[in-house]
Amino acid sequence: MPEPSVFSQIISGEIEVPRVYEDDLCIVIRDRSPQAPTHLLIIPRKPLANLSEANGDDKPLLGHLMWVAAELGRKLGLEGYRLVVNxxxxxxxxxxxxxxxxxxxxxxxxxxxxAH
Known part of the structure; x- marks a missing residue:
């Protein structure tokens, strides 16, 4: 079994990082190497390695992650923003x-x- 990712360790509380937002499906933290003045990471609690691993059952989760991004944009008063998934x-x-x-x-x- 692979080692837990740093994000899994953050989600579990093993590594403490301030959270900008969290709910039962995801957490949001600030990127430790920001590429912009606002650089947040929206991380699902479900440990999918990448987008290619998602299946039909993950559609509600993926939609929720996009909704969280939009909600953060509204709450932070961001005029525009870019979403990136590597x-x-x-x-x-x-x-x-x-x-x-x-x-x-x-x-x-x-x-x-x-990157990340």
Whole structure:
């Protein structure tokens, strides 16, 4: 069995990190290496390694993660933001627990990528 990801350890409380938001399906934390003034990570409690691992039963969870992103955008008064999901090592994924990057408060360019 693979080692638990750092996100699994954060979710379990083994590693303490301040949470921006949490509910029964996900948590949201600030990225420790932000690529923008606002750089949040929306992390499902379910330990999916990446988006490709999701199946039909995960549709409500995936929709919820997008809703959380929109809700955070509204609550933080963000005019615009970018959502990024890296799927696999070749796409820049370094933590193999599905998560969405929410980046805001800087001009975004097409070539900007968020790793993790």
């Amino acid at each position: 799927n696999g090592r070749s796409a820049g994924q370094t933590v193999f627990h599905l998560h969405i990057h929410l980046l805001a408060q800087r001009e975004m360019r097409e070539q900007d990528l968020a």
